[in-house]
Amino acid sequence: MPRPSRKLELNHPAPLVGVDEAGRGPLAGPVVAAAVVLPEKGVPRGIDDSKKLTAQVRAELSKRLHKIALVGVGVATVEEIDQINIFWATMLAMTRAVEALGIAPGMVLIDGNAKPRWDHPCTTVVGGDALCLSIAAASVIAKHHRDQLMIAADAEHPGYGWASNKGYGCPTHREALNRLGPTPLHRRSFAPVAQALLPL
Numbered sequence: 001m002p003r004p005s006r007k008l009e010l011n012h013p014a015p016l017v018g019v020d021e022a023g024r025g026p027l028a029g030p031v032v033a034a035a036v037v038l039p040e041k042g043v044p045r046g047i048d049d050s051k052k053l054t055a056q057v058r059a060e061l062s063k064r065l066h067k068i069a070l071v072g073v074g075v076a077t078v079e080e081i082d083q084i085n086i087f088w089a090t091m092l093a094m095t096r097a098v099e100a101l102g103i104a105p106g107m108v109l110i111d112g113n114a115k116p117r118w119d120h121p122c123t124t125v126v127g128g129d130a131l132c133l134s135i136a137a138a139s140v141i142a143k144h145h146r147d148q149l150m151i152a153a154d155a156e157h158p159g160y161g162w163a164s165n166k167g168y169g170c171p172t173h174r175e176a177l178n179r180l181g182p183t184p185l186h187r188r189s190f191a192p193v194a195q196a197l198l199p200l
Contacts, residue, residue, distance in 0.1 A: 003047070003136075004047065004048060004130060004131055004132055004133045004135070005131075005133055008128075009109065009133070012106065012123075015105055015106050016038075016109065017035050017037055017098060017105040017107070017109065017134065018038070018133070018134025018136070018137055018138045019035045019036075019108055019110045019138050020033065020034060020050075020110075020128070020136075020142055021033040021142055022050070022142040022143040022145075022146040023142075023146045023167070026167035027168070027173065027187055027190050027193055028150075028153075028160070028162065028167035028183065028186045028187060029162070029166070029185055030078060030081070030093075030146070030149065031081060031089050031146075032073065032075050032076075032142050032145050032146040032149070033073070033075075033090070033093035033094040033138075033142055034071065034073050034097055034137075034142035035071070035072040035073075035097040035100065035101055035108070036069050036071055036072075037069060037070035037101065037103070038068075038069050038137060039068055039069060043137075044061055044064045044068070047061060047133060047137050048130070049136055050136075050140045050144075052130075053140065055144075058143055058144045059144055061137075061144075062144040065137055065141055066141075070101055071101075071141060072096075072097045072098060072099070073100060073142070073145055074092070074093040074094060074095065074097030074100060076090065076092045076093040078184070078187055080092060081187050081189065082187060082188050082189040085189065086189075087114070092116070094110065094116050095118055098120060105120050105121070105122075106121070107121050107122065108121065108123070109122070109124075109125055109132055109134060110122055110123070110128070111125060111127075111135045111139065113126050150166040150167050151163045153185055159180050160176045160177065160183070161173055161176065167185075169192055177192065182197060
């Protein structure tokens, strides 16, 4: 299988920023976005769509990317997700990630088919985390960052299995949700959480 490359990045002005998010689908926890500007040389091998990599590989790549690349991370909270919905919360996290870079992008390449309401020049790339190296790097950092947040949250809210399921609605999480009830980190605007709030 071919890995992400820089072919899609070559015709855009620098600095070229890749953006991706993690955590749109879970029932609990924030949505996290990352923005990455890769250097011309010294990029670690093995960068790919984060879903194709193990947690150990993502952790190592994230550590190395933070050392050699310009990285910005943006987070939209559960409260923001419930207030403005998951789509706009994702756009907000992406905006915060790019702003955290502290530079004016020459071009932003975003995974997917939607882009925030901003003035940055940008292009969406469907399946970009499997095609574009900068987007793939952002996917690795966003996924690893969010996973670490959910592992920490698991210690504060035991019983839901967040250390393993990262807040996604797997059967064990849903069972715990119905048995224990929602925590402050559950997305009350999501149907399974809203249903768990209903009186029996």
